[in-house]
Structures are given as C-alpha cells and as structure tokens.
Amino acid sequence: MTPELTVEIRExxxxxxxxMTRTVLHDISFRSRLGEFIAIVGPSGCGKTTLLNIVAxxxxxxxxxxxxxxxxxxxxxxxxxxxxxxxxxxxxxLENVMLVLPEGAGERARRLLQxxxxxxxxxTYPSRLSIGMARRAAIARAFIVEPELLVMDEPFVxxxxxxxxxLRLLLLxxxxxxxxxxxxxxxxxxxxxxxxxxxxxxxxxxxRLLADVAVPLARHARTDxxxxxxxxxxxxxxxxxxxxxxxxxxxxxxxxx
Amino acid sequence: MTISTGDASIxxxxxxxxxxxxxxxxxxLASFAVLLAVWEIAAHCAHLRALPSVETVAVVLGEEIRxxxxxxxxxxxxxxxxxxxxVAMAGGVAIGLAMGRWWRVDLLLDGWIIVLLNLPALxxxxxxxxxxxxxxxxxxxxxxxxxxxxxxxxxxEGARALERDYAEMAEVFHVPRWRRFRHVVAxxxxxxxxxxxxxxxxxxWKIVLVVELLGRSDGIGFQLQLYFQLFDVxxxxxxxxxxxxxxxxxxxxxxxxxxxxxxxxxx
Numbered sequence: 001m002t003p004e005l006t007v008e009i010r011e012x013x014x015x016x017x018x019x020m021t022r023t024v025l026h027d028i029s030f031r032s033r034l035g036e037f038i039a040i041v042g043p044s045g046c047g048k049t050t051l052l053n054i055v056a057x058x059x060x061x062x063x064x065x066x067x068x069x070x071x072x073x074x075x076x077x078x079x080x081x082x083x084x085x086x087x088x089x090x091x092x093x094l095e096n097v098m099l100v101l102p103e104g105a106g107e108r109a110r111r112l113l114q115x116x117x118x119x120x121x122x123x124t125y126p127s128r129l130s131i132g133m134a135r136r137a138a139i140a141r142a143f144i145v146e147p148e149l150l151v152m153d154e155p156f157v158x159x160x161x162x163x164x165x166x167l168r169l170l171l172l173x174x175x176x177x178x179x180x181x182x183x184x185x186x187x188x189x190x191x192x193x194x195x196x197x198x199x200x201x202x203x204x205x206x207x208r209l210l211a212d213v214a215v216p217l218a219r220h221a222r223t224d225x226x227x228x229x230x231x232x233x234x235x236x237x238x239x240x241x242x243x244x245x246x247x248x249x250x251x252x253x254x255x256x257x
Numbered sequence: 258m259t260i261s262t263g264d265a266s267i268x269x270x271x272x273x274x275x276x277x278x279x280x281x282x283x284x285x286l287a288s289f290a291v292l293l294a295v296w297e298i299a300a301h302c303a304h305l306r307a308l309p310s311v312e313t314v315a316v317v318l319g320e321e322i323r324x325x326x327x328x329x330x331x332x333x334x335x336x337x338x339x340x341x342x343x344v345a346m347a348g349g350v351a352i353g354l355a356m357g358r359w360w361r362v363d364l365l366l367d368g369w370i371i372v373l374l375n376l377p378a379l380x381x382x383x384x385x386x387x388x389x390x391x392x393x394x395x396x397x398x399x400x401x402x403x404x405x406x407x408x409x410x411x412x413x414e415g416a417r418a419l420e421r422d423y424a425e426m427a428e429v430f431h432v433p434r435w436r437r438f439r440h441v442v443a444x445x446x447x448x449x450x451x452x453x454x455x456x457x458x459x460x461x462w463k464i465v466l467v468v469e470l471l472g473r474s475d476g477i478g479f480q481l482q483l484y485f486q487l488f489d490v491x492x493x494x495x496x497x498x499x500x501x502x503x504x505x506x507x508x509x510x511x512x513x514x515x516x517x518x519x520x521x522x523x524x
Contacts, residue, residue, distance in 0.1 A: 080429045090444040090522040100430035125522045
C-alpha cells in the first residue's frame with residue numbers, strides 16, 4: 001500500500017546572483033523499505049529542505065530521479081509538514097484542513113483535529129493559535145490526506161522541550177494508526193533516534209550522503225530514555241568520526257551555467 | 258476609523274473591532290458640527306451671495322429633493338459611476354494580474370499603463386467625446402479608462418506579492434485549481450482589490466463630474482455647471498453636499514463593513 005521510495009540525486013545546483021551556479025546537493029541515493037521512517041540529519045545549510053522539496057516534487061530542476069514505485073512524486077499523495085506551519089491565516093483551522101480534502105469529508109477532518117487536541121480550536125484563525133497548536137494543525141493536515149509518503153521539515157523546531165516531546169509522541173501515535181513511509185529532516189540527532197528506523201547523515205554544504213545508519217531500537221521502546229541516549233551517543237560518535245575524515249572545508253565551487 | 262452597522266452576522270471579533278468605532282462617533286459628529294459652525298459664521302461675515310448660510314442651502318436642498326431634480330441627477334451620476342467603476346475594475350484586475358503573472362505581458366503593457374496614468378483625465382474625456390460623440394458610452398468609457406491603469410498597477414503588485422509558501426503548500430497537497438484560487442490566491446488579493454476600490458472610487462467620483470460637465474445634459478456635473486453659469490451658489494452647494502453625503506454613505510455603509518468582513522481574520 002505505501003510505495004517504495006527511490007531517491008537518486010546526482011546533483012542539484014542553484015543559480016547565484018552573479019550568474020554562476022552553486023552546488024547544494026550531490027550524490028545522494030537511498031531507497032526506503034515499506035513503511036519505513038527515515039530521518040535525514042545534517043548541519044544547517046546543507047540542503048536538507050532542498051532535498052525534501054525534490055522528494056516532494058516541488059523542485060524538479062536537478063539531475064537524477066525520484067520515484068515512488070514507478071510514479072513521480074507529483075502523482076503521489078504526499079503529506080508535507082513544512083518548517084513553518086503554512087496555515088492560511090484567512091481560514092480557520094478546520095477550513096485549513098478541509099482545503100486539502102475532497103468535498104464533504106468534514107467529519108473526518110473534525111475527528112482528526114480532535115485526535116490531535118484541536119477539538120476546541122476548529123473555528124479559530126491561525127493567528128490566535130500558539131506555535132505548538134499551529135504545528136498540530138499542520139500535522140493533522142498532512143495526515144488527513146492519507147499520505148502515501150509523509151514528509152516533514154523540522155516540524156518540532158522552535159518549540160519548548162516539553163511541547164516538542166508531546167508533539168513527537170503525537171506524531172508517532174498518528175503514524176502508527178495511519179502507517180506510511182515517512183521522511184523527516186532535522187538537525188537534532190536525538191530527535192532522529194527517537195523517531196526514525198533509519199538515519200541518513202549528510203555532510204556540510206554541499207550536502208552529500210555520509211552514512212546510512214539503522215536505529216537499533218524497537219518501536220515500543222521509543223520512550224526508553226536510556227536506550228535513546230545510548231544509541232544517540234553511538235551515532236553521534238560515528239557522525240563526529242565521519243566529519244573529521246571529511247576534507248577540510250573549501251570554498252563552495254561555483255561554475256558558469 | 259469605522260462606524261458600526263446593522264450587520265446581522267456580526268461576530269465577536271467584529272464586535273470587538275467595532276468598539277473603538279462607536280467611541281469615534283461623537284468625534285465625527287463634533288467635527289461635522291464645527292464645520293457647520295464655521296460655515297455659518299463665515300456666511301454672516303462674508304458677502305451673502307457668494308457664501309449662503311446653512312439654512313438657505315438646507316431649504317434649497319429640500320426644494321431640489323421634493324421636485325425630484327436632485328434625486329434624478331444623482332441617480333444618473335451614480336449609474337455612470339457604477340458602470341465606469343465596474344468596467345475599470347474588471348479590466349484593471351484582469352490586466353494587472355496578467356502583468357504580475359507573466360513578465361512578457363508586463364513588458365508589453367507597462368508603457369501603456371504609464372502613458373495612461375499620466376494622461377490628464379480631461380484629455381481622455383475630450384478625445385472620447387470627439388471620437389465617439391457626446392454619448393453616455395463615451396462618457397463612461399473615458400472615466401473607466403482613466404481609472405483602469407491605477408487598478409492594473411495595484412493588482413500587478415498584488416499578483417507579485419503572492420506568497421510562494423502557500424502556493425507550494427497547495428501544490429504539494431494537490432488542491433484543485435478552483436479551490437486554490439478561491440482559498441489561497443483570492444484572499445491574498447483582497448487587500449489590493451480593496452485599495453483599488455477605495456482609490457478608484459475616489460477618482461471615479463471626481464472624473465464623472467468633469468465628464469458630465471463637459472458633454473452630458475444630466476447628472477450632478479451638468480447641474481453644477483448650470484448653476485455655476487446662473488451663479489446660483491446655494492444650489493451648487495446643495496448638489497455638492499448631496500453628492501458628498503452619498504459618497505460618505507457608500508464608504509460607511511458599504512466599503513467599511515465589507516472591508517471588516519473580508520479582513521476579519523486579521524489580528
């Protein structure tokens with residue numbers, strides 16, 4: 001039911017203001033297994049959001065290919081949780097969620113919003129929501145389309161620790177009841193360990209795949225702080241080793257178009 | 258800034274927003290009273306024929322309303338305003354959005370817009386009367402053409418200001434085209450449409466009178482010209498006042514409630 005994701009990015013370049021181009025991503029290939037939760041971890045500015053936009057089909061100007069089974073991303077139901085919630089400020093919470101649904105699916109939207117704890121805020125405009133509540137609404141919007149692939153861009157950034165923890169648990173709960181392949185971008189390795197089955201470590205810009213690590217933690221053990229801490233330590237050490245082995249940072253190559 | 262109206266579907270947020278408005282009403286009335294007082298004093302000090310007193314104008318106003326002349330000419334002018342306004346808005350919105358959306362259209366039309374913006378209203382009006390005869394179509398067309406470039410400029414800015422983030426959101430979630438326009442694009446354009454409406458109406462009011470004065474035999478502009486030639490200052494003031502009152506009514510009764518309604522999500 002959930003398709004297998006194949007990502008093969010040879011290179012992604014952006015034009016620079018001086019008429020040259022700058023490479024932001026190169027040599028990133030991976031394949032997801034059925035219903036797998038993958039976290040992409042890398043330093044800020046390494047092209048993580050660009051990578052997500054390519055996977056979600058928002059950016060098609062790159063060399064390589066992204067396929068879900070045999071379909072291009074724009075033919076797949078994708079639930080995207082953006083870094084900013086991107087709720088329409090002129091529509092209520094309920095209307096924002098209904099926007100992405102077929103007509104007449106209001107009951108489902110209401111139920112899901114209740115499930116994420118926004119039952120009292122259905123008719124509220126986003127400007128009156130706390131950032132945590134806005135994030136909940138954005139998560140509900142991503143799940144309501146019954147996504148074949150869930151894509152999340154730092155969905156818990158700029159929340160206080162307690163709220164972020166609650167939202168992570170909410171995400172896991174929803175994900176368990178609506179199983180789907182998931183791709184999460186974060187700079188927080190601990191968060192990646194808590195949520196993901198597998199972690200892709202990216203290099204400094206231009207982003208390149210450094211390592212593909214499995215998280216040896218059962219699904220029911222995701223609240224086991226000690227285990228998370230231990231695995232986080234191991235992967236962090238691995239990440240430091242990989243970064244140390246990187247060639248010293250150099251000027252990002254630019255070239256004429 | 259606004260005054261409260263009998264809108265049945267008023268929400269709590271709107272009621273809250275309307276509160277300072279109710280408080281503003283005494284100030285509005287006071288400022289109007291000051292105007293009347295200054296007028297009355299000036300009328301008694303100055304030459305009576307050039308500046309009639311408030312009562313004189315009020316009596317004349319009553320006469321003009323009773324014999325049906327003022328309502329008739331006002332209706333004629335309002336009809337012209339309405340048609341010219343709608344034509345200019347429709348054309349200007351379409352052209353402006355196209356210019357904001359496609360750079361080729363922008364380059365093609367930009368020069369025309371600048372020329373039209375700077376062409377005096379009088380020139381357009383005179384040329385239209387010369388080319389198309391002293392008809393209502395020419396009058397209304399001239400007014401519409403005067404206003405259209407302003408609307409187009411405003412809407413071009415609107416189209417350029419569309420938030421990419423929301424467009425991406427709609428794209429990734431496969432929001433159907435019409436729904437995308439209605440819920441994602443149109444609400445972002447509303448403030449620009451309101452600005453165009455505001456500035457547009459203000460302009461249309463003025464130019465319609467000029468066009469009527471030049472080449473029509475009815476409407477407020479025609480009446481003003483007639484009484485100017487007769488040097489009938491009370492009637493000039495009566496017509497001008499009636500016209501201003503109607504403009505204010507539309508502003509308070511129509512534009513401001515509409516604005517509050519469509520922008521009620523703002524905090």
